[in-house]
Amino acid sequence: MALSEFAHTNILDTDQFSRKDLETILDTARRIDELQQQRKAFGILEGSVLASLFFESSTRTRLSFETAMNRLGGRVVSTVGFQFSSISKGETLYDTMKMVEAYADIAVIRHPVEGSSRIASAAVDIPVINAGDGTGQHPTQALLDLYTIFKERGGVDGKRVAFIGDLKFGRTIHSLIKLLFNYDVELVLISPVDLALPESYRREMKKSGMSFEETEDLKALWDCDVAYVTRIQEERFVDRSEYERLKNSYTVNRAFVQASRKDTLIMHPLPRVNELSTDVDDLPNAAYFRMAGYGVIVRMALLTLCMGETLPDAKHVTGM
Ligand code: NCD
Numbered sequence: 001m002a003l004s005e006f007a008h009t010n011i012l013d014t015d016q017f018s019r020k021d022l023e024t025i026l027d028t029a030r031r032i033d034e035l036q037q038q039r040k041a042f043g044i045l046e047g048s049v050l051a052s053l054f055f056e057s058s059t060r061t062r063l064s065f066e067t068a069m070n071r072l073g074g075r076v077v078s079t080v081g082f083q084f085s086s087i088s089k090g091e092t093l094y095d096t097m098k099m100v101e102a103y104a105d106i107a108v109i110r111h112p113v114e115g116s117s118r119i120a121s122a123a124v125d126i127p128v129i130n131a132g133d134g135t136g137q138h139p140t141q142a143l144l145d146l147y148t149i150f151k152e153r154g155g156v157d158g159k160r161v162a163f164i165g166d167l168k169f170g171r172t173i174h175s176l177i178k179l180l181f182n183y184d185v186e187l188v189l190i191s192p193v194d195l196a197l198p199e200s201y202r203r204e205m206k207k208s209g210m211s212f213e214e215t216e217d218l219k220a221l222w223d224c225d226v227a228y229v230t231r232i233q234e235e236r237f238v239d240r241s242e243y244e245r246l247k248n249s250y251t252v253n254r255a256f257v258q259a260s261r262k263d264t265l266i267m268h269p270l271p272r273v274n275e276l277s278t279d280v281d282d283l284p285n286a287a288y289f290r291m292a293g294y295g296v297i298v299r300m301a302l303l304t305l306c307m308g309e310t311l312p313d314a315k316h317v318t319g320m
Contacts, residue, residue, distance in 0.1 A: 043073025051104035142175035
C-alpha cells in the first residue's frame, strides 16, 4: 500500500474516516492477522516507543495497545491514573504532552474529559490516538467493532444493528454509530428513555439519511443481525439515585438470545456488569471474548498506519 493512501497520523474521532480509509484499516488488520497466524515476525516498529497514557480505568484497551506495540517490535512507556503522574501536582495536560513528545514516537491517551485527546494532540508533533475521552469518543474500539462484524459476518452493508443499554453516556456507541454512516445499515436503538442517544447524534443520523428506530423493548433485537450490548456507565452519573434506578434496566440472557429470529451476533465492548449473563458466553454467536483478540490485531494495524509504515510483502517476512 502506498503511504499516501492513508493520510491520518492522529486518531481522535471516527468522523475523520472515509469509507476508503476504513477499507485500508480493515485490509491492514486482515494482513496482520494472516502474518500472525503463520507465525511470521515483522518488527516494523522496532526502535519506536509508544507512550501509553491511561488517566482512567482500562484493562482491554491499555493491554491490547501495549501488546500490539510489543508484537510490532516496539517498546512501551506508560503512566496509569492521575495519582502517579504530575497531573496530580497541578501539571497541565499540555505540559505533560510536551514531556511525552521528548520520550516517545507515538502516544495513546485515555482521559475522563471529553475533547482531551484533541488538546493532547495539538500540543505535540507525534501521532496521538484517542483511547476514550470521557463520554465523547472511543474510535479504536469502534474500529475493532467494525472489524468484528466483517470477520464474523462477512460485511456490514445491509445489516440491521441493535444498540442496547446506555446510549447517552456510552462512548463506544457514539463512535461506532459515526463509523456506520459510511455503510448502508439500519439501526435499532434500545434504551430507557433517560439513557437515549444524545440529540446531536440523532440529528446527524437524520442528516445522513440513516434509517433508525428507537424503542425501550429489548425484544426488538430478535430481528437484528447484530446486537451491541453495553453496560450502564455508572461513573458518568452525577446523581447516584438515577444510576440505582436505571442499573438493572436490561439483562440479555441465553434464553433471550436463543429466541431471536436471526443468528444475532452478540457483541459487547466489555466490561459487563449484569446486562449480559454469563450463560450466553458459550453460544457460538457470542463474539465478545473473541473481540479482545481482534483488538490487538486492529491496534497493530493502527499503530503501523499512524507511524506511516507499510507492511512487508509476505515473502520478505521470516518465521518466528
Ligand atoms: C469501554 C470504554 O472504556 O468505553 N471499554 C472498553 O474500552 N472496552 C466500554 C465501557 O467501559 O463500558
